Amino acid sequence: MLEIRDLSVSIDGHAILTGLDLAIGPGEVHAIMGPNGAGKSTLSAVLAGREGYDVEGTVRFAGHDLLALEPEARAAAGVFLAFQYPTEIPGVGNAYFLRTSLNAIREANGEPPVDARSFLGSLRSHMEELEMDPSFSSRAVNAGFSGGEKKRNEILQMAMLEPTLAILDETDSGLDIDALRIVAAGIERLRSPERAFLVITHYPRLLELVRPDVVHVLRGGRIERSGGAELAQQLEEHGYGPRPEPEAVGS
Amino acid sequence: MNPTAVAPSAPVEASWRREVRADAVGWLADHQPPTTREELWRYSDVDALLEAMAANPADDKADVDAPTVARLAGDGPADRLVLVNGRLIADLASRAGGTEAVGVLSLRPSDDRCPTDSYRDLRHDDWFLATNRAASHDLAVIEAPAGSALGAAHVVHVTAPSGHRPVTHHPTTLIRVEAGATVTVVESHVGLDGAAAANASTTIEVDAGATLAYHRVEQGAAGSAHVGHVSVALGPDACLHATSFTLGAATTRVTWDVICAGDGSSVELDGLVVAGSDDHHDHLVTVDHRGSDTTSEQRFREIVGARARAAFTGRVLVRPGTTGTSAHQRNASLLLSPTAEADARPWLEIEADDVRCSHGATVGQLDDEAVFYLRSRGIPEPHARQLLIEGFAGEVLEAVDVTWLRQHLREGLEQRRPAIEAAR
Numbered sequence: 222m223l224e225i226r227d228l229s230v231s232i233d234g235h236a237i238l239t240g241l242d243l244a245i246g247p248g249e250v251h252a253i254m255g256p257n258g259a260g261k262s263t264l265s266a267v268l269a270g271r272e273g274y275d276v277e278g279t280v281r282f283a284g285h286d287l288l289a290l291e292p293e294a295r296a297a298a299g300v301f302l303a304f305q306y307p308t309e310i311p312g313v314g315n316a317y318f319l320r321t322s323l324n325a326i327r328e329a330n331g332e333p334p335v336d337a338r339s340f341l342g343s344l345r346s347h348m349e350e351l352e353m354d355p356s357f358s359s360r361a362v363n364a365g366f367s368g369g370e371k372k373r374n375e376i377l378q379m380a381m382l383e384p385t386l387a388i389l390d391e392t393d394s395g396l397d398i399d400a401l402r403i404v405a406a407g408i409e410r411l412r413s414p415e416r417a418f419l420v421i422t423h424y425p426r427l428l429e430l431v432r433p434d435v436v437h438v439l440r441g442g443r444i445e446r447s448g449g450a451e452l453a454q455q456l457e458e459h460g461y462g463p464r465p466e467p468e469a470v471g472s
Numbered sequence: 473m474n475p476t477a478v479a480p481s482a483p484v485e486a487s488w489r490r491e492v493r494a495d496a497v498g499w500l501a502d503h504q505p506p507t508t509r510e511e512l513w514r515y516s517d518v519d520a521l522l523e524a525m526a527a528n529p530a531d532d533k534a535d536v537d538a539p540t541v542a543r544l545a546g547d548g549p550a551d552r553l554v555l556v557n558g559r560l561i562a563d564l565a566s567r568a569g570g571t572e573a574v575g576v577l578s579l580r581p582s583d584d585r586c587p588t589d590s591y592r593d594l595r596h597d598d599w600f601l602a603t604n605r606a607a608s609h610d611l612a613v614i615e616a617p618a619g620s621a622l623g624a625a626h627v628v629h630v631t632a633p634s635g636h637r638p639v640t641h642h643p644t645t646l647i648r649v650e651a652g653a654t655v656t657v658v659e660s661h662v663g664l665d666g667a668a669a670a671n672a673s674t675t676i677e678v679d680a681g682a683t684l685a686y687h688r689v690e691q692g693a694a695g696s697a698h699v700g701h702v703s704v705a706l707g708p709d710a711c712l713h714a715t716s717f718t719l720g721a722a723t724t725r726v727t728w729d730v731i732c733a734g735d736g737s738s739v740e741l742d743g744l745v746v747a748g749s750d751d752h753h754d755h756l757v758t759v760d761h762r763g764s765d766t767t768s769e770q771r772f773r774e775i776v777g778a779r780a781r782a783a784f785t786g787r788v789l790v791r792p793g794t795t796g797t798s799a800h801q802r803n804a805s806l807l808l809s810p811t812a813e814a815d816a817r818p819w820l821e822i823e824a825d826d827v828r829c830s831h832g833a834t835v836g837q838l839d840d841e842a843v844f845y846l847r848s849r850g851i852p853e854p855h856a857r858q859l860l861i862e863g864f865a866g867e868v869l870e871a872v873d874v875t876w877l878r879q880h881l882r883e884g885l886e887q888r889r890p891a892i893e894a895a896r
Contacts, residue, residue, distance in 0.1 A: 270847070272844070291852075293851060296848055296849055302848055304845065308839070308841045310846070312864055313860070313863040321855070321859065322846075322849035322850050322851055325851045326849075382849065
């Protein structure tokens with residue numbers, strides 16, 4: 222479903238990712254862990270189409286050359302990024318925004334607009350599941366939301382937009398225990414054989430609630446090692462370990 | 473223009489109108505129009521305004537029908553009064569507000585009573601205002617009797633050029649809200665296509681304990697000029713919730729002159745200015761705190777695109793001997809092109825000690841992060857920008873509690889989008 226090959230990313234001449242390879246199949250949940258500054262958020266931003274990066278390599282997603290697509294076309298193709306720091310959009314109501322978004326994606330895929338009744342019904346039931354107050358549907362997008370409310374709002378959008386690839390960038394950071402449980406349950410509900418997840422996190426806590434199929438360690442600009450769900454716990458106990466010195470190898 | 477050349481609109485005028493006219497004509501004989509060397513006119517395109525006003529006086533031959541009025545000014549439940557080129561068009565009036573008690577009337581020149589004393593007691597210091605006094609025709613009048621709780625009144629001033637001939641006229645509205653009354657007034661300044669200038673004046677008096685919601689909308693035709701002057705006097709514990717929209721015309725100068733005369737009076741003024749193409753809009757707001765325990769909030773926003781300019785000057789005067797004044801002012805400008813310009817100028821003259829005062833001004837562009845956020849949700853870039861512009865304006869539109877007007881303003885903003893987004 223997603224195949225990243227030899228992805229190198231730099232910003233202002235500063236290399237962040239250096240030849241990253243990663244493949245995710247349908248229905249799989251992959252977690253990416255790694256020390257601060259390893260480029261985890263850069264990877265998610267590049268996949269979603271944020272500008273300002275020098276990008277080399279290839280990313281294939283569901284038959285698309287993902288890197289050639291505008292951000293809105295990536296969303297229409299089924300990519301969703303849950304932002305680490307969701308942006309506040311003053312003056313634009315949450316429900317209005319979501320319906321605009323959903324209809325834009327449907328239009329891009331040749332589907333008719335969603336009718337208001339089923340949209341509102343679906344919105345309400347997802348909000349109930351995420352234990353969000355109904356007032357959040359009319360409030361401006363993320364404006365004045367607490368950190369936890371913003372993260373729940375990201376999961377709400379994911380639930381409404383039903384992407385085929387969901388990238389969660391540190392969605393668990395800044396959440397208290399209850400909010401983490403609610404958010405994790407929201408992710409679990411969306412797991413399906415057709416949908417893949419790329420979960421970026423610092424903490425194994427989330428990965429106990431959302432069990433990954435594969436855990437990757439991103440360090441030194443590429444995937445340093447990969448393993449099963451148990452790798453997250455090992456990292457928690459032993460840390461990432463000394464960083465290997467590539468120059469030293471073979472000398 | 474030569475104001476002495478303007479003939480009175482009817483053979484018999486009320487004596488007070490004759491006095492006002494004569495007074496204004498006399499003042500104009502001794503004074504020159506302002507120039508940008510004067511501080512209060514520094515950001516105005518005075519020459520363009522004067523050029524536009526030098527056109528012929530508008531005549532009364534304009535052909536305007538009800539659907540046109542509804543299209544230009546919006547339509548909804550309100551007692552409506554329509555004036556074209558300063559003349560009341562009785563056929564276009566309607567009472568859909570269902571509030572017979574609203575004293576909507578138009579004083580023909582022969583009426584003998586002035587509903588707002590401050591219209592007569594003009595301190596002549598403004599050339600455009602004096603010109604309005606000298607040359608106006610019918611006066612639109614809204615009167616809410618003491619203690620009444622009424623619906624909405626809608627005054628529509630239409631500027632109608634005849635053929636390709638540029639015209640100028642002097643729309644005038646008087647609003648009197650008597651003690652304890654509550655009323656909503658919408659005042660629309662709209663125009664048919666063509667070169668034209670409107671030099672408008674609105675005089676408002678809100679008596680003790682009364683509340684007025686007043687929405688002023690300028691939506692003149694592209695290429696037209698608009699000068700507006702709103703003078704407000706608030707009595708004790710009187711309350712004004714006002715909005716000011718400038719969505720049309722190429723050159724405008726809108727002046728709000730609010731006097732919190734009575735103790736405990738308060739004003740909230742929310743403004744939105746949309747400038748595109750080569751528009752040049754200048755807004756000057758003065759809140760004069762003369763009573764004690766008075767409060768004012770000024771919140772203005774400008775959306776400026778293409779090669780347009782928008783300026784905002786917010787004055788707050790706090791008089792000596794007053795106590796408990798609270799005066800706050802915020803201005804935010806959204807620049808949509810590198811050639812757009814916004815100027816914001818807070819101007820505080822505080823002559824009392826017991827004052828809570830604040831002001832702030834921001835000038836910014838559309839947030840790239842917000843554009844990316846919306847695009848990452850599948851919303852194409854032009855639509856994302858539109859949403860953000862709507863959102864910026866939406867915070868002002870929320871201050872309008874008249875549903876049909878809010879919808880009309882949204883549509884008006886949408887119609888201006890090509891002009892503000894061009895050549896960014």
